[in-house]
Amino acid sequence: xxxxxxxxxxxxxxxxxxxxxxxxxxxxxxxxxxxxxxxxxxxxxxxxxxxxxxxxxxxxxxxxxxxxxxxxxxxxxxxxxxxxxxxxxxxxxxxxxxxxxxxxxxxxxxxxxx
Numbered sequence: 001x002x003x004x005x006x007x008x009x010x011x012x013x014x015x016x017x018x019x020x021x022x023x024x025x026x027x028x029x030x031x032x033x034x035x036x037x038x039x040x041x042x043x044x045x046x047x048x049x050x051x052x053x054x055x056x057x058x059x060x061x062x063x064x065x066x067x068x069x070x071x072x073x074x075x076x077x078x079x080x081x082x083x084x085x086x087x088x089x090x091x092x093x094x095x096x097x098x099x100x101x102x103x104x105x106x107x108x109x110x111x112x113x114x
Contacts, residue, residue, distance in 0.1 A: 003104060007020070009109045009110045012111070013113070013114050015082050017031075018081045020078065022094035023075055024094065029052065030052055034046055035048055035094050036093045047059055062088070077094055088112050
């Protein structure tokens with residue numbers, strides 16, 4: 001299983017929280033991993049990335065609200081999302097960063113709505 005497997009999405013009210021999880025192949029253990037998101041008709045965008053040593057890069061639209069982390073022993077990367085807004089509604093994917101060979105999972109839908 002090379003493609004990552006995402007989970008944890010769902011429907012949440014504005015201001016709520018969700019925690020996404022992604023398990024990835026051992027072959028990516030020494031790669032930076034990232035969360036991306038995509039809305040219909042738009043390009044997939046980077047949300048946050050974390051390298052194997054734990055250094056993170058969180059993009060401006062979610063900075064201060066989202067936290068990315070990884071568990072190298074479990075080959076899992078997490079995205080803790082707080083104070084969710086309707087604009088955060090998207091399909092969230094995880095993958096290596098950069099994802100030049102299109103190692104994408106099926107994604108997990110996050111819907112923020114009252």
